[in-house]
Amino acid sequence: MFLYKTVVCEKYGLHWYFKKANLLPNYKYYMGNVKDTIKKLISALGGKFSKELGIDLSQGISTEIFKWFLASKLFGARIGTNIAIKTYREFERCGVLSPEKIVETGWDGLVRILDDGGYARYDFSTATKLLEIMEDLKKFYHGDLNKLHEMADDEDDLEDLLKGLGKGIGDVTVNIFLRELRSVWKKANPVPSELVILAARNLGFISQTEEPLSALKKVWLVHTIKGKDFSDFEAALLRLGKDFCKKRKCSSCPMGKECRCKKAK
Numbered sequence: 367m368f369l370y371k372t373v374v375c376e377k378y379g380l381h382w383y384f385k386k387a388n389l390l391p392n393y394k395y396y397m398g399n400v401k402d403t404i405k406k407l408i409s410a411l412g413g414k415f416s417k418e419l420g421i422d423l424s425q426g427i428s429t430e431i432f433k434w435f436l437a438s439k440l441f442g443a444r445i446g447t448n449i450a451i452k453t454y455r456e457f458e459r460c461g462v463l464s465p466e467k468i469v470e471t472g473w474d475g476l477v478r479i480l481d482d483g484g485y486a487r488y489d490f491s492t493a494t495k496l497l498e499i500m501e502d503l504k505k506f507y508h509g510d511l512n513k514l515h516e517m518a519d520d521e522d523d524l525e526d527l528l529k530g531l532g533k534g535i536g537d538v539t540v541n542i543f544l545r546e547l548r549s550v551w552k553k554a555n556p557v558p559s560e561l562v563i564l565a566a567r568n569l570g571f572i573s574q575t576e577e578p579l580s581a582l583k584k585v586w587l588v589h590t591i592k593g594k595d596f597s598d599f600e601a602a603l604l605r606l607g608k609d610f611c612k613k614r615k616c617s618s619c620p621m622g623k624e625c626r627c628k629k630a631k
């Protein structure tokens with residue numbers, strides 16, 4: 367392998383070799399300091415939202431997965447991330463972190479928790495939806511989301527089963543929920559959100575023509591950071607896309623130096 371690499375690289379250069387070997391979506395990741403860029407991205411923007419909330423998904427424990435499901439439902443509305451976090455903290459403070467507790471708390475109690483967290487704009491509708499979702503979760507899956515995953519035939523079916531809870535869960539919520547379960551549930555493999563793709567393109571991790579998920583996975587595979595997983599990388603890109611790229615906050619962007627977007631210069 368070494369001899370092959372040396373000979374072909376002398377003749378055609380590293381670009382050719384890595385393209386040919388299909389190891390990387392773009393040779394510049396080998397030549398540059400991509401690992402440093404990823405490290406900086408995760409440390410400056412933050413990784414998984416579940417971890418930020420103190421939820422440990424790594425062992426696939428049902429109670430932790432449910433907590434993340436509740437948080438994803440709160441993140442899924444058109445509401446600020448800080449309000450969703452504050453509202454989740456309110457559920458935590460009240461000890462309402464299981465399907466049983468949500469049902470027991472009832473509509474009035476849920477509205478109170480949502481209001482206290484600042485979720486007032488969606489308090490009535492979210493309380494109603496949460497109760498409907500819990501009913502289905504208990505009725506069809508014994509209140510256990512791991513059971514729902516077990517029963518899903520494949521990736522698409524998993525998304526459909528989640529979307530079918532209650533009177534329906536939206537694409538955004540399902541995407542948020544599943545992207546942090548990629549390394550926990552084998553059928554969790556959602557497409558990256560538009561914001562992740564936007565940030566990944568701006569930082570030069572993927573090109574306009576590449577299929578985003580497989581290209582990003584290749585970048586991560588080559589530049590894995592100890593103690594982090596692909597979901598941390600994806601969450602950091604989402605934070606960058608949402609809080610900076612989409613709002614065109616280039617002047618205060620922590621990744622300005624690493625950005626390859628011509629418009630930002």
Ligand code: SF4
Binds near residue numbers: 606615617619621
């Ligand atoms: S400099 Fe601008 S375009 Fe580049 S990553 Fe930051 S916010 Fe996005």
